[in-house]
Amino acid sequence: MMAGGAPAYDYIVVGAGSAGAVVAARLTEDPKTSVLLIEAGPGDAGFFSHVPLWWAKIIAHPRCTWMHRAAPEPQLEGRRLPVPHGKVLGGSSTVNGLVWVRGLEIDYRTWEEMGARGWGYQDVLPYFKKSESWPGGTDEWHGRNGPIHVENARWKTPLGDAFISAAMDALDLPRNDDFNGPHANGAGYWPLNTRRGRRSSTAEAYLKPNRKRPNLHILTEAFVTRVEFEGREAVGVVYEQGGKVQRARVNREIVLSAGALQTPQLLQVSGIGPGDLLARHGIAVVQELKGVGENLMDHVQLARIYETDSRHTLNAKVRSYFGQFLGGVEYYVGRVGDRSPSALRSPVPITGRRLAWNSPTSIFTSCRMRQARQAMTLPSNRASASPCIPAAPRAGVMSASSRRTCGSSLRYSSIICPTKRMSKLS
Numbered sequence: 363m364m365a366g367g368a369p370a371y372d373y374i375v376v377g378a379g380s381a382g383a384v385v386a387a388r389l390t391e392d393p394k395t396s397v398l399l400i401e402a403g404p405g406d407a408g409f410f411s412h413v414p415l416w417w418a419k420i421i422a423h424p425r426c427t428w429m430h431r432a433a434p435e436p437q438l439e440g441r442r443l444p445v446p447h448g449k450v451l452g453g454s455s456t457v458n459g460l461v462w463v464r465g466l467e468i469d470y471r472t473w474e475e476m477g478a479r480g481w482g483y484q485d486v487l488p489y490f491k492k493s494e495s496w497p498g499g500t501d502e503w504h505g506r507n508g509p510i511h512v513e514n515a516r517w518k519t520p521l522g523d524a525f526i527s528a529a530m531d532a533l534d535l536p537r538n539d540d541f542n543g544p545h546a547n548g549a550g551y552w553p554l555n556t557r558r559g560r561r562s563s564t565a566e567a568y569l570k571p572n573r574k575r576p577n578l579h580i581l582t583e584a585f586v587t588r589v590e591f592e593g594r595e596a597v598g599v600v601y602e603q604g605g606k607v608q609r610a611r612v613n614r615e616i617v618l619s620a621g622a623l624q625t626p627q628l629l630q631v632s633g634i635g636p637g638d639l640l641a642r643h644g645i646a647v648v649q650e651l652k653g654v655g656e657n658l659m660d661h662v663q664l665a666r667i668y669e670t671d672s673r674h675t676l677n678a679k680v681r682s683y684f685g686q687f688l689g690g691v692e693y694y695v696g697r698v699g700d701r702s703p704s705a706l707r708s709p710v711p712i713t714g715r716r717l718a719w720n721s722p723t724s725i726f727t728s729c730r731m732r733q734a735r736q737a738m739t740l741p742s743n744r745a746s747a748s749p750c751i752p753a754a755p756r757a758g759v760m761s762a763s764s765r766r767t768c769g770s771s772l773r774y775s776s777i778i779c780p781t782k783r784m785s786k787l788s
């Protein structure tokens with residue numbers, strides 16, 4: 363249907379990422395509901411995005427990720443850390459680390475206590491179950507028939523096992539073989555959203571099977587620059603595609619699912635946000651709303667690299683072309699080799715040569731900390747300008763210790779850490 367020259371839809375969903383792809387697919391289950399889904403990135407990120415191990419190749423690829431960087435970090439001599447986000451159908455679910463672990467029950471409880479009624483854990487649990495195809499079948503915590511496929515770690519190594527044992531010994535953690543079950547605490551292998559070793563993103567799980575629905579219209583490489591208002595009512599969006607400025611009108615609702623950075627940015631450039639910020643950039647205020655862009659939460663990641671003389675590392679396997687060839691064959695034949703997901707996401711993913719080029723072999727582990735980065739702000743009144751992301755707040759001291767090593771020697775090699783003090787793994 364056309365309204366005022368622009369096509370009109372019941373819903374316009376901006377951003378086809380983890381959220382937007384699901385929303386568009388669910389809304390169009392009703393054949394009478396028309397949905398326009400607009401995605402800034404391309405329809406596919408290519409071969410590398412489907413093979414989990416090549417994750418490292420795509421998280422910083424300008425074709426399928428936004429190349430955002432945070433403000434200079436004073437503790438890192440002014441370095442600007444990358445803040446990767448997906449820019450492709452499936453959004454960040456097409457480029458992310460594939461770890462299939464839900465938020466903690468306490469997170470949802472806290473939201474509910476803060477007033478977000480309907481977001482308690484018991485409210486959201488049925489949707490988690492509905493979304494997944496869990497290998498163990500349906501029970502109180504898991505679903506069996508959802509579109510996202512989940513698999514347990516396939517490639518387990520003696521080093522990974524030893525790392526888990528060390529965590530249990532040294533930190534008194536329980537063994538946990540199911541982080542989505544009744545307890546999220548513990549040490550174990552992560553489950554991954556993959557299907558026979560291939561990434562199960564929201565693009566694969568929700569859009570691909572439904573792309574032919576006549577009521578689902580998907581635009582790719584189309585960048586929404588603002589929401590249009592008549593008075594205080596949102597009536598459509600303006601977007602750019604192929605160098606042309608276009609418009610779409612909405613009959614019912616516009617869903618902004620452009621990610622944690624660009625959703626508030628779109629609201630701000632469209633006139634919804636803190637009044638002083640909008641005034642600074644000459645944006646006409648539609649609705650002053652101070653919270654827009656505030657309380658950005660992030661998990662800052664520390665990478666630690668250890669040297670080992672064990673031969674059970676990915677380095678040892680991929681050092682020679684023959685080893686790489688064998689790994690490729692293993693993956694394609696059985697989806698269990700070193701390009702299978704667990705190689706990437708065992709608790710001890712092993713570095714490629716670039717990270718530890720001078721080590722005989724090495725172990726790479728990462729540690730995440732949830733951090734509030736405070737407010738995301740606008741650099742200008744254009745949606746295309748990369749948002750200003752504040753530096754991570756100063757982190758505390760990280761320490762780790764282990765009484766047991768891996769049967770092989772395990773020696774601290776280097777640590778990339780936002781604090782000046784570093785602890786040594788012994």
Ligand SMILES: Cc1cc2nc3c(=O)[nH]c(=O)nc-3n(C[C@H](O)[C@H](O)[C@H](O)COP(=O)(O)OP(=O)(O)OC[C@H]3O[C@@H](n4cnc5c(N)ncnc54)[C@H](O)[C@@H]3O)c2cc1C
Nearest residue numbers: 377379380381402446449453454458459460461586620621
């Ligand atoms: C590198 C990386 C690793 C991660 N690892 C994990 C993990 O292992 N496990 C886990 O659970 N989570 C992980 N995450 C987090 C998880 O992927 C994200 O929290 C989740 O995908 C966010 O979903 P979203 O729908 O909010 O945004 P996204 O999935 O990022 O989708 C937003 C979409 O909107 C599009 N968009 C933005 N602006 C516009 C515009 N103006 N016009 C049109 N389209 C626009 C973007 O291109 C993008 O496709 C990771 C994230 C990243 C980036």
